Every structure is written in C-alpha cells, then in structure tokens.
Amino acid sequence: KQEVTQIPAALSVPEGENLVLNCSFTDSAIYNLQWFRQDPGKGLTSLLLIQSSQREQTSGRLNASLDKSSGRSTLYIAASQPGDSATYLCAVRPGGTYKYIFGTGTRLKVLA
C-alpha cells in the first residue's frame, strides 16, 4: 500500500532563506509525482509535475527533484518570500491507478 510522508509538518523561516521540503513514498512504482500549494481553506494549485522518468523540474524559484529508487522527492524554494506562506502538498500517482495519494503537507510560514 502506497504511503506518502512529508517532513517537516511545519516550518517557519525568515524572508530570503532558501528552503527544502521533503516528501517520501513507500512504493517506487509511480506514474508521476506532483507538488501542490494550498492556501488556508482554498483548493490546490499545481506547482510542479515530475514524470517517473524525470529527475527534476523547475519553475521560477521552485525546483523539484525525484529519486524514485529511494522513494524521495524534494521541493526547493529559493529566496523565500512572505507570499510563499502556505501548505505544500506532495502527491504520487501509483502505477496502475489514476488516483493521487497525498501526504499531509508541510505548513510553511515565511516571516517578513
């Protein structure tokens, strides 16, 4: 059974810091992995999608890596800003299914 874990559960950093959010999953048989951002009480905004054959994806100040063999992904945020404050969710799509399995998220607060 696929399980997704995100560490840390919460993180508070001063503005300008580079930071790394971690995601681990138990079964390497996945189609892809997607990182999302969620503001309080809102829906999910897709940040980056990494296919199982890819090692990393970049969008602006965000970079996500995928190491399928070790069951790990990291989301790197460069030069953090208060507007980055949100919950970041990692989700994997297991092979043979169309659903996503989510972690419980990392709640990020960037202090001005």
Place this chain on the structure above:
Amino acid sequence: ETGVTQSPTHLIKTRGQQVTLRCSSQSGHNTVSWYQQALGQGPQFIFQYYREEENGRGNFPPRFSGLQFPNYSSELNVNALELDDSALYLCASSGQGASTEAFFGQGTRLTVV
C-alpha cells in the same frame, strides 16, 4: 486560473440530509476525480469518472455516489450525511492518460451539523 470550477463554495447541512456538489472540468479534460480533505489532512480519493463511467473508487461507502455528464462536468452526491462528512471536497480534472497533470478546483466546504 485552472479552469476547474466548483459550486457551491460553502454549505451547511443537517445530519441525515443529502447533498449534491458540482464541478465543471477544465476545457479539453475528460477525467474528473473527487477528493475529501478533512481539516489538517491531505486529500483522500473518493472516486474518478472517465467518459461518464466510474473507473476507480477509494475507501468510501456507497452513500457517496457520482455522475459525469457528456460535457464532462460532474456531480458528487452524499446521502444520509454524518458529522464526519464535514470537510473540504475537491474536484480535479485531467486529460486522458495516467501521466497528465491534475488541476484542482477551489473546493466546496461542507459543514454537517
């Protein structure tokens, strides 16, 4: 702008009642999935519809049911509401194929009292 729209945004229902939530998928997307997100948790998969047929279901009882229409919009119906059904319900649409990106709507916040 993801193009996935959900309605209503909020609603309050009484235990035992029935509720219908609606989702319009992004243009060109023929697959719709529904998720339930309890407070402080990650979303949990309810079911998925592809071309008007259910093609995957999570660990939810039969009182959770759905429909997909020819224009690929979808409904989630929940009968005999329980207090634990209070959650944010999210709809996601995607194109055909397991590797396509999923786009989520803003969700419907359901409160059961």
